Amino acid sequence: MSIQVTNILGNSPATILVALLVDQLGICTRVADQGDWPAFLEHMPDKPDECLCVYDTMGIKDGRMMNTMETVMHHGIEILLRSRDYTAPYTKARTISGDLSVLTPQNFSLLGSVYRVYNVTETTAPTHLGEEAGTIRRYYVSVNMLFAVRKVS
Amino acid sequence: MISLVPAAHTSSARKLLNTAMISQGGSRSVSPFMAGIKSAAGVGGGIRVTGMQKIMNNLMAVHKRKGNGAEIGLKRAGVFLLRKSKYYCPTQFGEMKAGGQTRKVAGSGMTTVVAVSYFAEYAPWVHEIRHRTMGKRTVTITHGQEFNVKHEQDIQRAKGTWWGTVEGGMFKRPEQQQYKFLEKPARENLSELRNIVANAMRRTR
Numbered sequence: 001m002s003i004q005v006t007n008i009l010g011n012s013p014a015t016i017l018v019a020l021l022v023d024q025l026g027i028c029t030r031v032a033d034q035g036d037w038p039a040f041l042e043h044m045p046d047k048p049d050e051c052l053c054v055y056d057t058m059g060i061k062d063g064r065m066m067n068t069m070e071t072v073m074h075h076g077i078e079i080l081l082r083s084r085d086y087t088a089p090y091t092k093a094r095t096i097s098g099d100l101s102v103l104t105p106q107n108f109s110l111l112g113s114v115y116r117v118y119n120v121t122e123t124t125a126p127t128h129l130g131e132e133a134g135t136i137r138r139y140y141v142s143v144n145m146l147f148a149v150r151k152v153s
Numbered sequence: 154m155i156s157l158v159p160a161a162h163t164s165s166a167r168k169l170l171n172t173a174m175i176s177q178g179g180s181r182s183v184s185p186f187m188a189g190i191k192s193a194a195g196v197g198g199g200i201r202v203t204g205m206q207k208i209m210n211n212l213m214a215v216h217k218r219k220g221n222g223a224e225i226g227l228k229r230a231g232v233f234l235l236r237k238s239k240y241y242c243p244t245q246f247g248e249m250k251a252g253g254q255t256r257k258v259a260g261s262g263m264t265t266v267v268a269v270s271y272f273a274e275y276a277p278w279v280h281e282i283r284h285r286t287m288g289k290r291t292v293t294i295t296h297g298q299e300f301n302v303k304h305e306q307d308i309q310r311a312k313g314t315w316w317g318t319v320e321g322g323m324f325k326r327p328e329q330q331q332y333k334f335l336e337k338p339a340r341e342n343l344s345e346l347r348n349i350v351a352n353a354m355r356r357t358r
Contacts, residue, residue, distance in 0.1 A: 044284055046291045055283065058337040076340065078333075080282065129277050134286055142281040144336065 010113045013075035013147050014041055014054040019110045020117060021054075025099050027092075028052060037092060044080060049138055050088065052081045052096075060146065074121070074146040081141045082132075089141040093126035097143055107152060118148040218357045220262025226353025230346045231255035231267040237338035238269065243296040243330040245322055249273040269335065283332055297330035 009016065018039045021027050029035030037052055044053035057076035064071050079096060081089035100120040107116050122145050129140040235255045242250045252272030259266040271280075285292050295303050308325055311317035317324055331337070339346070 043293070044291065046286050046289060057333055058340045060340050060343060076336075078281065127277065127281070129281055132286065140282065 009115070009149065009151050011110060012056050013059075013077060013149060014056045016110060016115055016117075016149055017077055017120075017147060018054050020108065021096065023110075024106070024108055027096055027099060044082065050083045050085075052079055052089075052092070054079050057144065070150075072148075074148050077120075077145040077147045079143050079145070081126075081143075082138055084138055086139050089139055090126055090128065093141050093143045097122045097126065097145070100145070114152040116150055116152050118150070120148075121146045217262065219354050220265075222354040222357035223263055223350060224257070224261060224265040225357075226350035227265050227267040228255070228257065229353060230349040231269050233349055234269050234335075234339060234342065234346060237342055238335045241329055241331055241334035241337055242271075243279060243326070243332070243334065246319055249276050249279065252276070269339075271335070280332060280335060294332070296332060297326050298328040299331070300326050301328070 018041055021039055022030055028037040028039040031038045031040060037050060038048065040051060040053040042053070042055055044051065055078040057078045059073055059075040062072040062074055079093065081093050083089045083092075101122060103117065103120060105116060105118050107114055109115075122143065124142075124144045126141050126143045129142055132138045132140060232255055235253050239250055239253055242253065244250050249271055253270070254272060255267060255269045257265060258268045270276075283294055285294050301308065304323060307323050308317070311321060311323035315321050
């Protein structure tokens with residue numbers, strides 16, 4: 001009899017990545033702090049102009065570990081950055097992907113659970129999406145990633 | 154499986170093959186590379202190796218043929234991905250969906266690059282962005298079933314009027330349509346895409 005054990009995350013991968021960016025790497029700030037580059041989750045409001053938002057996207061199911069019977073998932077992540085300056089979101093996206101690419105496996109806690117982040121792989125380079133249609137001139141940059149994380153406890 | 158030997162490295166590859174062939178005549182307990190070293194030092198001297206040029210020519214010919222197979226496979230994979238992508242592509246007038254294309258953009262043989270893309274200038278916005286600013290409000294952009302649920306009453310009211318036409322935009326959309334209409338099928342069908350390329354390479358002999 002085979003038993004399939006899948007590591008179920010208590011939070012969405014986007015939530016975990018936001019916590020990683022804010023608490024562990026300090027690249028952006030919490031929305032409540034009203035600092036530079038607040039990180040929103042799944043919804044980007046009209047204000048402030050300079051902010052980023054993390055979305056969950058399609059991931060890749062990569063098969064199963066033989067010893068633990070655990071299914072390996074690489075979760076899809078999209079980070080969308082917005083600014084009134086043309087170069088600022090691109091530079092910020094480069095900083096984020098640079099810091100995430102040298103990340104070593106590490107544990108961190110979020111809302112009472114401990115997660116282990118294995119790696120974050122950039123699947124596309126930061127892409128300029130152009131200027132937002134409307135009255136305010138704002139520029140968007142998006143970067144897509146694959147995120148390997150598991151819940152430890 | 155196939156040694157990708159560029160022309161500049163032919164002499165070093167030949168030395169390596171020489172070493173391996175000489176070792177076959179040596180002691181079985183000695184590793185091929187160790188035997189090769191011994192022979193180079195004079196222990197196994199006097200052995201002549203022939204036909205190396207023919208082997209190299211054959212290897213280069215196989216490399217070229219497999220490269221052609223890879224190119225064919227990548228083009229087929231591009232067509233396959235485009236078809237899968239169009240299934241998810243959001244439509245109103247159908248301009249973006251009609252502008253989907255796949256073509257070879259660079260290289261040939263083993264270095265071929267095939268791109269699947271959408272010609273419409275707003276395609277990156279539809280693919281990447283899930284919200285739109287309307288005055289002071291931010292509205293989530295919906296596609297497919299999400300759109301149908303969000304605008305269920307509007308769709309019902311618009312039936313038979315101008316709003317219910319393609320220009321009006323308030324009509325029921327196919328359920329599967331969504332943003333990330335190219336990335337999703339690419340990730341879903343990753344193994345299938347690999348198989349298409351591998352099969353095309355296998356068929357070339």
